[in-house]
Amino acid sequence: MTHVQAYEKPLKQVFTDDDPELAARVARVCVLFEDLRVEYWGAHEDGPLPLDKLGIEYRRFYFLRRSLVTLDEFAGAISRLNALQSWSDRIKNHESEEQRKIWNDAIAFFGQAKERFAKLRNDIGGHYQEKSATYAVGSMTAGTTGRFDIEVEGDGADTKLHFATELVTRLLVKDMPADGDSTDEKLQA
Secondary structure (H helix, E strand, C coil), rough: CCCCCCCCCCCCCCCCCCHHHHHHHHHHHHHHHHHHHHHHHHHHCCCCCCCCCCHHHHHHHHHHHHHHHHHHHHHHHHHHHHCCHHHHHHHHCCCCCHHHHHHHHHHHHHHHHHHHHHHHHHHCCCCCCHHHHHHCCCCCCCCCCCCCEEEEEEEEEEEEECCCHHHHHHHHHHHCCCCCCCCHHHHHH
């Protein structure tokens, strides 16, 4: 059985006016943390959802792509939080050595991964850039297939571009070491 202990407090007591820069940076980290949680579950939910018009895989890749943007923002947010003297003093003076280590390890991890997150964000996470589309199209082989549907109902029609998933997934292997395998072969691995 799960036990939940809830805390409720006026937010002005949490995000105080005495250090508005700290309050804003902590608030940003909190929002981005919850965004990551939603994106994680959106990418991992197994069952079909009403938003799965192109299928479960498109939804999963969509949330994966969005999580890369959020992860990059999160890395920047905790770096900016860590740069504040008032926050650094709180961390240095925290009574728990374990908590200090967790924070410092997180700062080190995100600092080392920042460039990689930014590259992934630019390739597939944010808006789909023309250079990303150029790579995706250029990496296709004669055997790369895609599908689109046109659903006609009454006087209207709807188009579903299933191949959009293919255009995004190709970028996931773009920077893998060259081993002679085509992008198609890497995606199948």
